[in-house]
Amino acid sequence: ENEDVSQKAAYTNYLKTLLVLGGETEEKAAADTESYYAFEKELSQAMLNIEDMYDVDKTYNIYGMEDIKKLYPDFDMQSLLGTSGLKEEDEIIVSDKGTTEKFAELFNGDNLEVLKTAAKLNVLIGYGNVLNDEFTAAAEEYSSSLLGTEGTYSDEEKNIGAVVSLLPEYADRLYAQQYFSPEAKADVEKMVNDIITVFEKRIDKLEWMSAETKVKAKSKLSKIKVKVG
DSSP: OOOOHHHHHHHHHHHHHHHHHTTOOHHHHHHHHHHHHHHHHHHHTTSOOTTGGGOHHHHOEEEEHHHHHHHOTTSOHHHHHHHHOOOTTOEEEESOHHHHHHHHHHOSGGGHHHHHHHHHHHHHHHHGGGTOHHHHHHHHHHHHHHHOOOOOOOHHHHHHHHHHHHSHHHHHHHHHHHHSOHHHHHHHHHHHHHHHHHHHHHHHHOSSSOHHHHHHHHHHHHTOOOOOO
16 A cells, blocks of 8 residues: 555565566566556455454455355356365355455456466465475565565474474474473363352352353353363
8 A cells, every 4th residue: 555665676576586486487477476466456455454354343244155156257166166065055254345356356357367377476475485495585585675584494493383384283292292291281170170160159149140041051161171282
């Protein structure tokens, strides 16, 4: 929105570098970056602002599959339904209605080339760092230019980060085994169960709650599953 010259330069240089690393010529990468930037700028006009993103009335928008199909008449929604496991009767929560509908408006043959660029950039931004160090260097240069950050992660730190990101439950388990003893777990579980017991006694003493409602409240209380790890 503010068209900050330095920020725009950092961003477009990053996108162009990614496209060149992905196999495009300098000339085509520059042209594709320019058209993609304009595409994103048009999308951004329809986005929710930061304040509205915290307004549940504006982010809880239920769309049925028929609504989605109408939004995207040029898209083979049936194929997507067949491969994704989604069903005709399913519903989707759309958090940013404006951006979704604007993207649907731009999703057509006239924008085919920029849509291809968007798809390519999604892949390169998401997975380029596992191809070679040049992608990582480009991302770090972008962060440095945009945010003023300095330095880089060592290969060991990057590898640890990748493992934790891709296998979080396994990494968590190893961490817990080393730093969270069975005694500590038992102590926390006892504390939680004590709290539940006290809560049950408080329900019994409530004067404004009927006997029938107290039974239901304690039934709900009994269904709490304590997960400590």
